[in-house]
Amino acid sequence: MKTPGKLATSLEEPLCKPCKTVSYTPSGLRIEGDTGRFQTTRLMFRELLSARQLIVRFFIRDISAKYRQSFLGILWVFLVPLATTFIFMFIRKAGVLNIENVQVPYGLYVLAGISLFHLFNGGLIECTNAMVKAGGMIVKINFPRIALVFAASLQALLEFFIRMALVVILCMISDIRFNLLHFAYSILTLIPLYFFMLGIGCMLALIASVLRDIPTLINFIGMGVMLVTPILYPLKPTGTLAAVSAWNPLHYLINLPREMLLYGSSSLTTGFLICAGFSFVLFFTGWRMFYVAQTKITERI
């Protein structure tokens, strides 16, 4: 064992550089000289900015810890959606479910849909568990806790892109012509879905750290949502499902990027634009809720 040496951390920088006074008050953190409107919003962005390195660290930590002790490693990212796709292809072929024909091979249609849905559902599960998994650290160390949620969402995003690579490869080898512009549109149009997930994720992460039944509930509800949302089947223009889907933001947020990728166009543009706007509002609300509530929640963990 090495002999512990002298610590090389004498303070090279002068103490108490012109630093601003930070105040902790019943209404939260305040910074000297920062008053007026949108104070909380400024503090939120300030926190996020200061947390960017931490987000990357947590992201790398979660990824490496997740796949380090697993035999199949990153292959799991493909295996689950592929298995689901094969099951539904079999069910359809066997005639158990009457699923109409789509313009592209059904397997590709389902795989693209499931990949997009996993960005929402998988991301939501990761975000919801982010605070719970951090455990005692939250009450022992003061750090920007939003980093946990953002890092969790990035993990879902990475896994989505890995699945998307599979979809792209399948597109190329199947008879549909892969169009780079369509791909770019589809990536661009999935941004609202990501923020939709992150907004709900922020809210649920906090609630789950106090109410531990939330993660179980999310898994359960996720399955239901996948079946109700037209992901595994094309939507018929009439009927109950069509009426429900008209009000289901996931229908627009998932199906428009999929149609952009597979068909190059979509009839869902208006609904999508409304839902995209709603997603950004939802994200901001969730983030703000997280920011305001985090210290109050910490006391109750």
Next chain:
Amino acid sequence: MANFAISVQNVSKKFSKTIKHTMLYGATDLMKAFTGLNSPASHLRSGEFWAVNDVSFELRQGEAIGLIGSNGAGKSTMLKMLNGIYMPDIGAISIRGRMGALIEVGAGFHPMLTGRENIFINGTILGMTRNDIARKLDSIIDFAGIGDFIDAPVKHYSSGMFVRLGFAIAAHCKPDILLIDEVLAVGDANFKRKCLNHLAGLQRDGVTFVIVSHNMQTIEGITEKALFFHHGRIAAYGKTGDVISRYELQSLTADSAPKPIEQSSDPNALSLVKTYHGYGTSEISIEKMVLYDSAGSPSKEFRSDDSLTVEVSLKSPASLKTKLCISFINQHDAVCLGTYKILDISQGTQKMRILFDKVQLTTGTYKIAFHLFDTSHTNPYFNGHFGYFTMRKEGAVVTPGLNTPHCWAYPTIKIVS
């Protein structure tokens, strides 16, 4: 306010006693926070209590303060508020400078990742940049002194190694203000010394310290000011030595004292609190034992640098040769000081004065064991314990009992009448 590092103004924090109330009030408080309807928090709802109640103090840059008090007195809650983990319910805390914390070091470690990987993660959590960490990596590994284990997953570490690494990372942050909570209670003696040396170095560099510890020596060694928390409130605030004395006295007297066997009618007199029935002849009776301070007034409270005179009124049936044994016994029933002398006692009532100058006992509650033996040392004419009186330490009384830096002078023992 001019040059403060920490300013705490009328800070209070309340918690709920039950989970039911925690959840209920948590939900309503959150709703109010979102809607901007922050109701005044000055009253307690049913099931709530003040964990910290109306605490104010100020620390200037480079000062060190110790927070002491029994378990649940509010020290750690105060520390968490200073760290920004909890917000106060009332009042405000202002901080000037970069805050560092040595509270449960290694709290953010991921068991699956190696020590090296955890250095990067934990360092970032504690606010270091990637470049900072990369630059100090060797120094951190060196300070931790865990050798090749640095590349092993943290889950294979011993608890000592875990703490060493945690401390090494935290020690390499460069705070202006450092919060420390019982962190020195772990690790082996060598590492503890290294940590203390490191803290001393930081102190020389002008870092402001806030320390929570149950080890009074640590507190006394590092801080010049202390705060004594009692049920969330400040019970004493001032010079460390004084505050520690107050705390020790209070925590000792909180233990229930045994009931006296004989209570003297003189309020200044000590009571007979213990006697050994069946041991000795009880021929000599003690009528009264009174303690006097250096000014000659009867007292039951002394300082270690004060003189103490024990005046014993006794009655003997005959002229006797006796061996006087007198000793001070602390609250743990340990004999801390004692002396003896062969004396001639005449028939009838008389007074005996025994002067201890100086008494040199540490802070605590004491009783006096008083024995008058016969010459054969078998059957004492009297035996018993008288109590109680309290001591407050002044100067350096290090070990309980004898004050090592000073020699205890042999007492003057006189029979006066």
